[in-house]
Amino acid sequence: MAHTKYTQLDIAPTISAALGFHIPDRDGTEIGEIVDYNNARAVDQIVLVVIDGIGATLYRKLQSELNHLPGLSADGVFFEIESLPPRITTPNIATILSGYTPEHHQVYEVADTFSTPVKMILELASDWGIKSGIVIEVMGAKAMADRVNLAIGVENTNGIIDYDHRTASLALKAFSREELTLQMIHLRAIDNCVHHFARSWEDIVFAARCVDENLGQLFSGLLKPTLVMVTSDHPIHVDRWTYLEEGDIHVPLIVGYAGTAV
Numbered sequence: 001m002a003h004t005k006y007t008q009l010d011i012a013p014t015i016s017a018a019l020g021f022h023i024p025d026r027d028g029t030e031i032g033e034i035v036d037y038n039n040a041r042a043v044d045q046i047v048l049v050v051i052d053g054i055g056a057t058l059y060r061k062l063q064s065e066l067n068h069l070p071g072l073s074a075d076g077v078f079f080e081i082e083s084l085p086p087r088i089t090t091p092n093i094a095t096i097l098s099g100y101t102p103e104h105h106q107v108y109e110v111a112d113t114f115s116t117p118v119k120m121i122l123e124l125a126s127d128w129g130i131k132s133g134i135v136i137e138v139m140g141a142k143a144m145a146d147r148v149n150l151a152i153g154v155e156n157t158n159g160i161i162d163y164d165h166r167t168a169s170l171a172l173k174a175f176s177r178e179e180l181t182l183q184m185i186h187l188r189a190i191d192n193c194v195h196h197f198a199r200s201w202e203d204i205v206f207a208a209r210c211v212d213e214n215l216g217q218l219f220s221g222l223l224k225p226t227l228v229m230v231t232s233d234h235p236i237h238v239d240r241w242t243y244l245e246e247g248d249i250h251v252p253l254i255v256g257y258a259g260t261a262v
């Protein structure tokens, strides 16, 4: 799959178009192929998954090790989209969620979320009466608490593998018990592994497989027809491992349909 003209700025406008409203002044534009894919199906809910720290080149290298993520796009849509500077978790998640560049959203650390002049896609959806939620680390959830219908903060108390597993489980419960229409979740095992634990390629493969397994449980546990969008905040940014990305600044955007088996 070749790189596309699309960037992380285009994700929020794509979600808003799929939900039937528009973000008034955004830096990105909707991705027509995904809106068309959504509109051709009966979609009850949307989940946006941000996998921390997996670039397009790393994803290609991991493809043969993964099951559920490649399976999602087999009948869906797959793009390699450009990640924006500074390619750090918090500002890049804000770029994804807002559709604005950092100079406009001005979120460089979690505390900035309280004073950003723009609204995230989850807040805009709530304003439109579309129930939305987020499952993210505790501080991120606190920052979003009064802006969305449900902000679940996940403590990292038993290691990152457990954290990701609970994040995916909570997202499923939130969909079914809270009747949310839009959710964003953040899975951190790969980035956490390369920052703290990775000694070899096999360690990164292990972390990626854990993310893939958690996503498999999420996909199979969805009870309503769901548009699933999976992307990343930035390619690997830990010096020791950046060679795996070969200078590529793109991240995957994997889109598919789940929750229809029930």
Ligand SMILES: [Zn+2]
Pocket (backbone or CB within 6 Å): 052, 053, 088, 089, 090, 191, 233, 234
């Ligand atoms: Zn990150």
